[in-house]
Amino acid sequence: MEIFTGIFALLVALCLFSLFSFKAPKGNAAMSGLADAAIATFLLEAIHKFVLGNLLGIDYLGELGNTIGGMGGIAAAALVMLRMGTPPLYAVVTGLSMANLGILEGFIVGYLFTFIVPIFKKYLPEGVDIIVGALTLAPLANLFGTSISPALDMLMGTLADMITEATLLSPLAMGFILGGLIKMVCTSPLSSMALTAMLGLTGLPMGIAAMACFGGSFTNGVIFHKLKLGKLSNTISVMIEPLTQAHIVTRNPLPIFMSNFLGGSLAGMTAAYLGIVNNAPGTASPVPGLLSSIAFNSPEKLLIAALATAIAGLVGGIIGHRIYLHFFSKRVPIQACPE
Known part of the structure; x- marks a missing residue:
């Protein structure tokens, strides 16, 4: 029952996330801002604080990373508003008012207050x-963010706890499901970084998500190469950052997402079996996922995991390609890449 509850919580979060991205006014732009904020705070915190600070003993970078990691609310509000086209002054004022608040509070405030600025x-x-707007936005944004913070902490904490508990009870099963779903989100026009940042995933679930995105990048490499989806530059780009090739992905969703689920699932199971952990939420992307994991795992274990998940991703891509050719290629032909 706890495993079922964890899977159900993940699917509910994914459905709500998708509905907001595609149906809410400027929802996709807001999610892009949230993903930017995750990179600007969580990734920098993971590398500067845990790797360069704690592991290598560079105190200055450790303190810098710790400071940056506590500014998720500021970064989210400002970057969401900028992505949605708000003038920079209003975005920065609203962002600064989110000091000491979390990334999700900043995201909600940034999104809602974008419609107040006009x-x-x-x-x-x-x-x-400008003067009246700045003086008014700052206290309103802070009061609103502070008022919703307790409920958000409880809700997101509950969801994250469900997923974490289910993963600890059945690591391989959750590695399969979590890895596959997160990798599909990673390759879709959605943002896996934004999703994991919202949920605040840490520990083994975040480790699975990070390594599934890394291993699944090789799945994308195989499927793009085998199906001749664009040029070599397109294949390299989709492996580094899938969102750069959204125009190809959205035209050929069946072979790409089917292969991504297989590759992500195999990579997720591998990461779960090896016990890869990651305490930097919001780093579920091929390069950030691998880099941030350096801070929380021994070099030997992470090297083995990187090689194993890469192989898992390659196998997933090969299997997905063959399934597509044998069962779907005649009914769902490949769509040419728009120039």
């Missing part, structure tokens, strides 16, 4: 709107 420009004279 009111100042509409009803106030030019110049006055």
